[in-house]
Amino acid sequence: MTEEGSRDTAAVAQRLSVAITRLRSRLRAEAGINGTGLSVSQLSVLWHILQAGPVTAAELAAAQHVSPQSIAQNLTVLKAAGLIRSERDPRDGRKTLITASQSSLQLATSVRASKESYLARAIDALVGPEERADLERAVDLLERLAAADLTTYANHGRHSRDFQTAET
Numbered sequence: 001m002t003e004e005g006s007r008d009t010a011a012v013a014q015r016l017s018v019a020i021t022r023l024r025s026r027l028r029a030e031a032g033i034n035g036t037g038l039s040v041s042q043l044s045v046l047w048h049i050l051q052a053g054p055v056t057a058a059e060l061a062a063a064q065h066v067s068p069q070s071i072a073q074n075l076t077v078l079k080a081a082g083l084i085r086s087e088r089d090p091r092d093g094r095k096t097l098i099t100a101s102q103s104s105l106q107l108a109t110s111v112r113a114s115k116e117s118y119l120a121r122a123i124d125a126l127v128g129p130e131e132r133a134d135l136e137r138a139v140d141l142l143e144r145l146a147a148a149d150l151t152t153y154a155n156h157g158r159h160s161r162d163f164q165t166a167e168t
Contacts, residue, residue, distance in 0.1 A: 031114035036107070038077070041066070045074045046083055046100070050108050054097040056089075083107065 028034055033043060041064075048063055049055060055063075061071040075098065078084045083104040089095040127135055 027115045027118065030118035031111045033111060038081070039074075041070070042074045042077055045071065046078055046104055047108070049084060049098055050100045050104060054089075054099045056095050056097060060098070078104075 028040075036043070038046070045060060045064060048060060052059075052063070057068060057071050057075060060075075061068045064071065075084065075086075079086070083101055084098050085101055086096045086098050089097050123135065
């Protein structure tokens with residue numbers, strides 16, 4: 001890649017980062033997350049518990065890439081808010097499993113519905129029918145970026161589509 005190409009890629013990456021940050025902030029505001037009294041890290045831990053099911057604090061710390069102390073602080077807040085509960089692991093009494101409460105399920109459902117409602121309204125208001133296919137392609141690209149494991153591609157120095165074509 002040329003130096004100019006690298007600058008162009010860096011500029012696009014910077015714009016994308018800013019746009020994603022702004023959209024995430026807007027979605028949090030529209031969904032009322034800021035009014036929950038929970039921090040972004042506490043919400044991230046809660047979402048993980050909701051998705052993963054019963055988990056240990058050690059599993060949460062590893063999944064969130066934070067220290068056990070940080071997880072313990074977040075869990076204390078979530079437990080005090082009635083959003084999680086803990087119980088002994090029936091298979092290994094030395095471990096404590098953390099599960100989501102019914103109120104956390106209700107919170108997640110409300111937040112998700114608010115985010116989706118805002119996005120649907122914004123798309124209807126701002127994205128014309130002639131741009132819908134572009135939006136679909138952009139979503140596909142964002143999903144691919146979010147799932148990217150660059151170790152495979154960095155070792156080959158090629159674009160993913162080149163790598164996929166060469167390997168098939």
